[in-house]
Amino acid sequence: MPSCRPLSSSALLPRPFRVLGLQQVAIGALDKSGPCRLWGDVLGVPMTGTYKSEKENVDEDIFRVGAPDCPWAVEIDLMQPIDPAKAPKVHVPALNHIGLWVHPLTAAVEYLSKQGVRFTPGGIRRGAAGHDVCFIHPKGNEKSPLSGEGVLIELVQAPPEVVRAYESAVETADLARSKG
Known part of the structure; x- marks a missing residue:
C-alpha cells in the first residue's frame, strides 16, 4: 500500500512561497438555487457577492464562513453554468475546486512548474474575488x-492582511513552543 511519506528534503528545491490556508471551496450545480438556500437561508452563512463570466461559463454567488473582519474566513462559491452545454462545466464535478491562499503567487507558480506540476491554460489572472x-x-x-x-x-x-495574520499566528505559536 502506498504511503504519504514526504520526499527527502534533498529531492526538492528550497520552497520560495508558503501556503497560508484555505481560501475557498467552490461547489457547482446545474441550478445554484438549492445550494444557495442551504448555505444562506438554512445554515445562515452570509452572501457577500456575486460573479458572472461568459468566458468562464459561470454564474456564482459568494458566501463567507467566519467572522466578518477575519482574514482567515473561507469563501463558499456556489456556481452554476451560464450554458450547461458549454465548457468549462462548472457543475462537473460538484466539488468544482478548492482555493489556497499562497504568498507570493508568482514564486509558487515558478517553483511548482519546476517540480513538474501541471497548470491549466491562462496563467496568473484576476479571479472572482479580485485576487x-x-x-x-x-x-x-x-x-x-x-x-x-x-x-x-x-x-x-x-492579500497583505492574510499574510500579516499568518505571520502573527506563526510568531505566537513559535513563542508558545519556546516557553513550553
Whole structure:
C-alpha cells in the first residue's frame, strides 16, 4: 500500500512561497438555487457577492464562513453554468475546486512548474474575488505529471492582511513552543 511519506528534503528545491490556508471551496450545480438556500437561508452563512463570466461559463454567488473582519474566513462559491452545454462545466464535478491562499503567487507558480506540476491554460489572472489566481490542473500529463489527481486547485495570492495574520499566528505559536 502506498504511503504519504514526504520526499527527502534533498529531492526538492528550497520552497520560495508558503501556503497560508484555505481560501475557498467552490461547489457547482446545474441550478445554484438549492445550494444557495442551504448555505444562506438554512445554515445562515452570509452572501457577500456575486460573479458572472461568459468566458468562464459561470454564474456564482459568494458566501463567507467566519467572522466578518477575519482574514482567515473561507469563501463558499456556489456556481452554476451560464450554458450547461458549454465548457468549462462548472457543475462537473460538484466539488468544482478548492482555493489556497499562497504568498507570493508568482514564486509558487515558478517553483511548482519546476517540480513538474501541471497548470491549466491562462496563467496568473484576476479571479472572482479580485485576487490574482491560477489553477493546478486536475490531471497530469507526460510533461507535467503532478496534478490535483482529479481536483482542480486554485492558488490565490494572499492579500497583505492574510499574510500579516499568518505571520502573527506563526510568531505566537513559535513563542508558545519556546516557553513550553
